[in-house]
Amino acid sequence: MKLKRILLRYHPPGIGLECIPEGDGEVEVIHKDLPPAEQVASLEAIQGLVINLLDEETLLQKKKHEKSLTQLLGRLYQIDTDAAVNEGSSAEAGATYQEGQKVACVGFSGSNATYNGAVGTVTRVFDEKKTKYEVTFDNGTVVKVKENHILHVMNDGYPFRPGLLPTGVRVVITGLRNHGTLNGTVGRVVDFAESTSRYEVRAVETGQLFRVKPDNILVALMPDEDIPQELAQRLQELGPSVDPTSYKQTDKPELTIPVGAVVELVNLRNAGWLNGQLAEVLSVDYDRRRYEIRLNADDSIKKVKAENVVQKTVEMDPSRIVTKGARIELCNLKTAAALNGERAVVILRDGDRYEIRLELDGSTKQVKRDNFKVIGQPMQ
Secondary structure, rough: OOEEEEEEOOOOOOEHHHHOOOOOOOOOEEEEEOOOOOOOOHHHHHHHHHHHHHHHHHHHHHHHHHHHHHHHHHHHHOOOOOHHHHHHHHHHHHHOOOOOOEEEEEOOOHHHHHOOOOEEEEEEOOOOOOOOOEEEOOOOOOOOOOOHEEHHHHHHHEEEOOOOOOOEEEEEOOOOOHHHHHOOOOEEEEEEEEEOOOEEEEEEEOOOOEEHHHHHEEEEEEEOOOOHHHHHHHHHHHOOOOOOOOOOOOOOOOOOOOOOOOOEEEEOOOOOOHHHOOOEEEEEEEEOOOEEEEEOOOEEEEEHHOOOEEEEEEOOOHHHHHHHHHHEEEOOOOHHOOOOOOOEEEEEEOOOOOEEEEEOOOOOOEHHHHHEEEEOOOOO
């Protein structure tokens, strides 16, 4: 659907977006209601309405329509907008994204929808067409995009600490795995829930409300837009010595902790009560950068990020040490449940599994650490 022209409606105040379908079909007018005249009495109020309309309606583009919208609303509310229009014209040449800026991709469809929410760096501004850019992602992928498909993201593309963002700040959702279709959604912060450490974000286009982790939203700005005043004030109050992302480790540790090592849980936010607990590493997931661990406190199995564990050199409970020759009792087996309660001797360790010899018949098996408990150590 393409926008043909913008219409004014005086009673009640509003505009109409006259659209032409891509294929055959009748012309459609999308109506947008506006506040009554008594609520719009200044140029600043009109500029605020224009910003909201550009945010809410994907058919409208800042570069093409900001000036005409300002003029139309000035006519509608009988307010002189010449100063704003002239100022916008003189600044138009500089109102572009700059090389080196971090941006997030938004508004793609079809096969390019996978780019939505992806963060990259502007590596080229095409001189002949200031509204087209080359963006390079961290993995080296290079794409050419139009201005309406990127937004400048603050903080070098990293999220801010939980609760720092004020109501009304524009954000873009990014980094979701289970709900990837929401990546690239542009919205505004409505609230922050301390109890769940989630932001409530209302999508600009659909009005839907989403509850999103701080890790998954980035503050987004238009090319010539200043930092929101309240956010700037909060950052200033933190002071230069406080990193606004200090809750998040940006230098990811290497996966060097071996299977069997003892670790301490640290920097957990959603399960903070586990911080300080000791656990044993059962396996390492190199693709997802996670350790599978068994908690000493209750033997429960969990998976944690690499940045949430620190290797410790402490003495383990003897009943948890697994060495060659240790006597064990099988438990928690499902596919071979008949063997639960049988005893065996550990022969060797192979990654996250142990090769054992059953006392019952001398046969050998391979089992995971959560399928047995140690009942005796080998004689020294």
